[in-house]
């Protein structure tokens with residue numbers, strides 16, 4: 667069973683990253699803000715996960731609340747990083763491309779301002795996914811795959827496991843504030859989406875896979891019904907369906 671363990675970077679689901687347990691090796695999905703490595707290690711310990719058993723880091727997209735500690739963790743864990751080519755600029759420069767960030771709600775302007783001038787330690791991904799290729803996780807003893815789900819950013823990727831669990835990070839958020847704290851089944855738009863048409867196709871791609879529980883970067887997890895509800899409501903509002 668490939669369990670997904672949520673690791674909180676900010677408490678109560680405000681910012682999450684995840685560990686997927688594999689039969690051979692585990693995979694860390696995202697790394698939180700800069701300086702999160704010890705927070706992550708402490709929680710892994712609480713879950714009795716030996717960090718020497720981590721075999722791969724996956725970075726889901728080029729926002730610093732997700733790849734801020736990638737360079738440090740790559741070094742400390744001595745493992746490769748997988749990411750998508752289309753967000754490469756953010757990874758190799760250590761700066762999120764905020765020119766394309768469109769706040770979905772006025773309050774996210776604050777968040778945009780917060781990350782605007784932040785620069786984090788850059789890294790070079792070791793495994794680069796290109797275009798719409800899929801990446802199998804079988805080598806780590808994980809029955810599942812990584813798929814390209816652009817829209818939130820051009821290089822956003824999601825993880826779909828055969829057991830119905832999926833990690834779709836910032837495709838949507840839930841709860842109040844940035845997600846979390848309360849009302850976790852109340853879905854909401856993440857702070858930003860780059861390209862709504864791409865996002866719509868990505869939702870269709872994710873929904874066409876047989877998922878039942880979806881883990882998010884902010885808030886969550888949410889069930890299939892809520893993902894479909896979000897898709898219907900959001901893209902109808904935007905006149906895209």
Ligand SMILES: [Zn+2]
Nearest residue numbers: 727729818836
């Ligand atoms: Zn994001």
Ligand SMILES: [Zn+2]
Nearest residue numbers: 729731836883
């Ligand atoms: Zn995020």
